[in-house]
Amino acid sequence: MSPNGRGRSAKPDRPGQAAPLADRSATFIGSFPDPATPLDPALPEIAVLGRSNVGKSSLLNALLGRRGMARVSATPGKTQLMNVFRLPDFYLVDLPGYGWARASATARRGFRQLLEGYLTGRPRLAGVIWLLDIRHPPSSDDLAARELLAQTGRPCLTVLTKGDKLPRMRRALALQARAEELDLPPDDLLVTSSRTGEGIAELGESIRAAIAG
Numbered sequence: 774m775s776p777n778g779r780g781r782s783a784k785p786d787r788p789g790q791a792a793p794l795a796d797r798s799a800t801f802i803g804s805f806p807d808p809a810t811p812l813d814p815a816l817p818e819i820a821v822l823g824r825s826n827v828g829k830s831s832l833l834n835a836l837l838g839r840r841g842m843a844r845v846s847a848t849p850g851k852t853q854l855m856n857v858f859r860l861p862d863f864y865l866v867d868l869p870g871y872g873w874a875r876a877s878a879t880a881r882r883g884f885r886q887l888l889e890g891y892l893t894g895r896p897r898l899a900g901v902i903w904l905l906d907i908r909h910p911p912s913s914d915d916l917a918a919r920e921l922l923a924q925t926g927r928p929c930l931t932v933l934t935k936g937d938k939l940p941r942m943r944r945a946l947a948l949q950a951r952a953e954e955l956d957l958p959p960d961d962l963l964v965t966s967s968r969t970g971e972g973i974a975e976l977g978e979s980i981r982a983a984i985a986g
């Protein structure tokens with residue numbers, strides 16, 4: 774996946790414009806513990822992956838323009854199952870957050886198995902949106918997830934979340950730092966904010982492009 778549409782506007786998006794999937798019907802299909810669960814009908818899938826509390830559910834809500842669609846929590850680790858949302862022509866999958874500090878060893882193993890199973894086993898997986906908090910260097914769990922993504926060869930778009938949390942200068946420095954840590958050009962990173970809507974329209978375009986194949 775590539776960060777489409779970036780650079781077309783230097784101004785942050787206005788929240789009113791920023792729900793690219795809001796005009797389309799979206800329904801919650803269910804929460805599944807088994808990553809091999811088949812979805813009927815079979816359609817392309819776009820998954821959202823990232824550590825617990827990074828803002829996965831908030832980002833899905835911003836994309837869908839529906840506040841309570843994916844559950845947002847201040848308590849990390851709430852989404853322990855894969856949560857599936859159906860759009861007319863594809864599925865959005867909210868994967869469980871990894872790296873929850875207080876998770877037991879068993880819970881961690883469970884997360885990892887679900888993630889591995891999902892990333893390796895889904896025939897219709899069209900792209901993964903991998904989220905990192907713009908304010909923090911990637912953790913060892915983040916790097917392990919990246920390794921897994923690389924091994925499975927799934928198309929991936931790296932997205933920095935919570936862009937609104939940093940003032941302009943610190944934000945530019947943080948973007949540069951994250952790019953260096955990830956060994957990626959800064960242009961390959963899409964900065965988003967579920968709060969202001971920044972980057973959400975571009976993310977919507979990347980999803981469109983990914984499901985179009």
Ligand code: GTP
Binds near residue numbers: 823829844934
């Ligand atoms: P788990 O489901 O536990 O893995 O977390 P998650 O990745 O789904 O994160 P969630 O969307 O629940 O957000 C976690 C916290 O971060 C909540 O308190 C959100 O309100 C906050 N948050 C998420 N996105 C943003 C953002 O863009 N800006 C700001 N300021 N806060 C955000």
Ligand code: MG
Binds near residue numbers: 845
């Ligand atoms: Mg969540």
